Amino acid sequence: MSGTTMVVLIVFISVGFGVMYDMYKKHLEFKHRTLTDNKESNNQIAAVTAEMLALKERVQTLEAIVTDQSYSVKQEINKL
Template sequence: MSGTTMIVLIVFITVGFSIISKMFNRYLSHQKSQHSKHNEALNAELRALKERVATLEKIVTDDGYVLKEQFKNL
């Protein structure tokens, strides 16, 4: 193998690894952004569910609700 061929081969390998590295980094950043969006959606849903549970707790612990249930049971 001549010196020129080795230099060309080294350049191609270097450029190839550089391209693969950039593609992989883009893939990872895309996955990270998708993961972040999914986490944000789950957090929003969790907040909404916590608010609903808090509202239900207020209704159930309200004196008027307990009184209505006692009248139903009579």
């Protein structure tokens, strides 16, 4: 092997490993961002679910009040 061929081969190997290392770093950054985004999404989903459950409880309470017999009697009294 000539000296020029060895120099070219060493340069290609060095550049190749540098590119692969940069790709690996980008992959790790992407994984970290994905995990962080998933945690934020899960927190938002939990908050919306909790709010929805609270609203369901309120609606059930309001339905119980409206369908109660004493409520309709009060409405009739107020009409008089």
